Every structure is written in C-alpha cells, then in structure tokens.
Amino acid sequence: MNQLFAAFGIDWKLLIAQAVNFGIVLFALWCFLYAPVMRMLEKRRTVVAQGVEDARRAAEKLAGADSAAAERVAQADTEAEGIVARARQAASAQSTEIVESARARAEALAKDAALRAEEEKAKALRESEREVARLAILAAEKVMREKAV
Amino acid sequence: MNSGISVVLKATPLFSLWGFPITNSLLMTWLVMILLIGFALLLRRRLALVPGKLQAGIEAAFEFALDYMAEVLGTEEAARRFFPLVATIFLFVATANVLEFVPGVGESIGFASATGLTPLLRAPAADLNFTLALAAISFFVIEVTGIATLGLFRHLSRYVNLRGGPVGFAVGVIELLSNLGRLVSFSFRLFGNIFAGEVMVLVAGFFLPYVLPAPLMGFEMFIGLIQALVFAMLTLFFIKLAIMEPHGAH
Incomplete structure (x- = not known):
C-alpha cells in the first residue's frame, strides 16, 4: 500500500x-458566484412577475378607458343630434315668422299704394272737373261779352 | 531537453515551504483557483438586472443545471442545496483540465534538474492527490447526506443488513465495498484520463511535432470537460442514491 x-x-x-x-473554491464561488446569481435570478423573477401584473392591469385599465370613451362619444353624439334638431326647429320657426311678417308688410304696402292711387285719381278728377267748370265759365263770360257789344 | 520522453507519474515537488512540499500540480491548482475566484469576483461586480451576454449565458447554464438537478433529486430544494457542490466540482475540474495544454503548463517551462526538465506547472488532475482529495470530498458528502436524510441506523442498515438473511447480508457487504470502491474509481478515472491525455500528446509530439498534437490537444480538452461533467454527475447520482430508501426497506 x-x-x-x-x-x-x-x-x-x-x-x-x-x-x-477545493473548500476555498467552493466557499468563494458560493459567496461570489452562486448566491449573487441566484439572488439576481430571484430578483428578476419578481420584477418580471411585477411587470406582467402591471401589463395585465394596464390592459384592463385600457379596456375600461375604451368603453368609457365609447360611452362618452355616444353621449356626445346624442347630445349633438339634439342640438342640431333643436337648432333646425328654431331656424324653421324663425324663417316662417320672417316670411309671414314680410308678406304682411308687402300686403300692407300694396294696400297702401292702392289707396293712395285711388285718392290721387279722385283728386285728379276733382281738379279736372274744377278746370272744366272754370273753362266753361270763361267761355260763358266771353260769349256774353261779345253779345253785349 | 534530453532525448527521449520522460513520463512522470507523480507531481514533482518544486520546493519545500516549512516542510510542506509545493508540487507543480499544487501550483497549477492555485493558479486555477485564482482564475476561478477572480472570474467570480469580476462577474459579481458586473451583475445587473438587465443581463449582458456573459451573465445571460451563465444564468442560462445555472438554470439548466438546477432544472436537471431538480429532476434527478426530485425536489427543487434538494437541487438548490447540492448545486454549489456539484457546480464547483464541475467548474474546478473543467477549468483545471481545459488549461492542461495552455503554453507553459506541462513540459515547456520549468527548472532544469539532473533528470531533465522539471515542469513548473502540471495539470492538477494529472496528480492523484488532487483527484483523490475531490473523490474523498464527494464520498464524504454522499455518506453524510445519507446519514442526514435517513438517520444513522437506517443508513448503516444499507451496509449491515441483518434482516434480509444471508443474501441480504451479502448485498449489504457488496454495497459497502462498492461505495468504498467509488473512492478509487472516482480518483483514478479522472487521473487516468488526464494523465493518459498528456502522455498521448507528448508521444504524438515526439512523432509528428508540427501537425498531430494540435487536434489531439483539442480532443483531450474535450475529454477533460467530459471528465469534469462525469465527476459532477456521478456525485449527483450517488447523492440521489444516498437520499433514497435502502433496498428492501420499501
């Protein structure tokens, strides 16, 4: 042996x-290689888990935000439709009023004009009658004067 | 260099320090230790949550090894407990073996002496002291694990089996012998592979110095990696056997 x-x-x-x-290498690698790398792996695992959880929550929140946005858009749509309808109604009401008043004024103007024309006509007639009468009188006076001579 | 090939089976003491022989293999072992620990320290300083390529590779290797060990040992916790031992065996032996043919290790640099050249550095595994020390540690860990897991008496009942009749008793004795034989097989397997590789490269260099040694060196480095893996894996498997119930107990 x-x-x-x-x-x-x-x-x-x-x-x-x-x-x-061997003992020294085992101890040194344990302290400086295995333990730190294992810790790092563990840390990364928690970070990744956190990241995945965050992503899931964000996706959830995003879906919620989407539906909220859609709801708000729909609400805005109906509101806008209401506003447009009311505006259109108001506009048509106003326009009939305007047309009505314009027609009324036109009618009034036409009536006025007709009346004035009638009056003018009567006046002219009266004046022409008076002229005829005066001419007749003048003619009569002239005849009488000639007779008297 | 004198003519002929000088093959030295044992590591040569270079000098003595307070009566302690410093051999060329021991010197190389220290160099390997410095490299490994230096690498670990360097890596630790650079560890980041967002890994670089080196860190990612090492992490992947760790996770792969841990998964494999968990598969073999049955539980994640056992894998975590034995990972440092198995990984250190592999890293230590693999580093020592891969550096086997780095220029300066082996026959090229050394002290001139009466018998020729005494190499300054020798592959650690080409010295039986290194492999036997590792085998002893592996053996010790395996037995202690068995005792810690099963208790002293149930562990010993593996070897001294009185309830199984003569056949059971013989099986126990064989198991004891085979476990003791692991010391020899572990140490000589690694020593033999590495030492034989060195001799082969040496002989090849003698025949065809310019072409032949290079591919052989590559092949021997590969063998060195495989032997490191074998040493680590066998330790793992024997740990697995040690934490299992003894034969006939279930």
Whole structure:
C-alpha cells in the first residue's frame, strides 16, 4: 500500500492541501458566484412577475378607458343630434315668422299704394272737373261779352 | 531537453515551504483557483438586472443545471442545496483540465534538474492527490447526506443488513465495498484520463511535432470537460442514491 502511494506520489499533506483548495473554491464561488446569481435570478423573477401584473392591469385599465370613451362619444353624439334638431326647429320657426311678417308688410304696402292711387285719381278728377267748370265759365263770360257789344 | 520522453507519474515537488512540499500540480491548482475566484469576483461586480451576454449565458447554464438537478433529486430544494457542490466540482475540474495544454503548463517551462526538465506547472488532475482529495470530498458528502436524510441506523442498515438473511447480508457487504470502491474509481478515472491525455500528446509530439498534437490537444480538452461533467454527475447520482430508501426497506 505504501509502495502504491509512493508510486502515485500520494502525500497526506498534499491531499489535505487539495481538499482545502477545493473548500476555498467552493466557499468563494458560493459567496461570489452562486448566491449573487441566484439572488439576481430571484430578483428578476419578481420584477418580471411585477411587470406582467402591471401589463395585465394596464390592459384592463385600457379596456375600461375604451368603453368609457365609447360611452362618452355616444353621449356626445346624442347630445349633438339634439342640438342640431333643436337648432333646425328654431331656424324653421324663425324663417316662417320672417316670411309671414314680410308678406304682411308687402300686403300692407300694396294696400297702401292702392289707396293712395285711388285718392290721387279722385283728386285728379276733382281738379279736372274744377278746370272744366272754370273753362266753361270763361267761355260763358266771353260769349256774353261779345253779345253785349 | 534530453532525448527521449520522460513520463512522470507523480507531481514533482518544486520546493519545500516549512516542510510542506509545493508540487507543480499544487501550483497549477492555485493558479486555477485564482482564475476561478477572480472570474467570480469580476462577474459579481458586473451583475445587473438587465443581463449582458456573459451573465445571460451563465444564468442560462445555472438554470439548466438546477432544472436537471431538480429532476434527478426530485425536489427543487434538494437541487438548490447540492448545486454549489456539484457546480464547483464541475467548474474546478473543467477549468483545471481545459488549461492542461495552455503554453507553459506541462513540459515547456520549468527548472532544469539532473533528470531533465522539471515542469513548473502540471495539470492538477494529472496528480492523484488532487483527484483523490475531490473523490474523498464527494464520498464524504454522499455518506453524510445519507446519514442526514435517513438517520444513522437506517443508513448503516444499507451496509449491515441483518434482516434480509444471508443474501441480504451479502448485498449489504457488496454495497459497502462498492461505495468504498467509488473512492478509487472516482480518483483514478479522472487521473487516468488526464494523465493518459498528456502522455498521448507528448508521444504524438515526439512523432509528428508540427501537425498531430494540435487536434489531439483539442480532443483531450474535450475529454477533460467530459471528465469534469462525469465527476459532477456521478456525485449527483450517488447523492440521489444516498437520499433514497435502502433496498428492501420499501
């Protein structure tokens, strides 16, 4: 056995040294590599989970916002329709009023004009009668004067 | 360089520090440790919530390994508990093996001595001390895990089986021997692969120094990775066996 150990150079001091070396590497890698990387993986897992949760919530909120927006748009639509209808009604009412008043005024003007024309006509007639009478009198006077001469 | 190939089965002590032999394999092991720990420190400083390519790759590897271990061991918690051990075995052995043929490791740089050149650096796994220490740690962890999971007596009943009759008793003895044999198989498998690879590249370089060694080195580095994986996986599987109920108990 001792010969075998000697042939392969086995020395308990070296064995212990190599075992200690392995222990040091194990400890160092545990502290500086495995634990930090595992922590990082865990941290990333929580971050990703948080991100997924956030995305889900955002999508939910977005869907809610969509329906709210659609509702508001529909409401605005009906309101606008109401306003337009009322405006149209108001406009037509106003326009008939305007047409009515215009017609009334036109009629009044026409009546007025007719009346005035009638009066003018009567006046002219009266004046022409008076002229005829005066001419007749003048003619009569002239005749009488000639007779008297 | 003297003529001929000198193959040294054991790591050569370069000098002694207070009676402690510093071999070229031990020196290389320290270099590998510095590289690994330095890499870990560098990576830790750069860890970010939004990963870079390197971090993403390492995280993917970790998650893959964890998933696989959870599948083998049955629970996520067990996978997390044994991940550092298995991962360290793999990283340590893989790094040591891949650096096996980096210029400066092996026969190229060293001290001139009476018997030729003493390499300054030698692949750690080409020294049985390194592989045997790892095998012992693996063995120790496996047995302790068995005791911690099942309790001392039920764990020992694996080896000393008095209720199963003579056949059961023989099975227990065989199990004990095979578990002890793991120490040998673990250490010599890794040592043999890496050492043989070095010898093969050395011989190939002797025959055809300009063409042949390069593809062989690539192949041996691949073998080194596979051996690291084998060491880690076998540890994992034996842990799995240790936390399972002993034969005949269910």
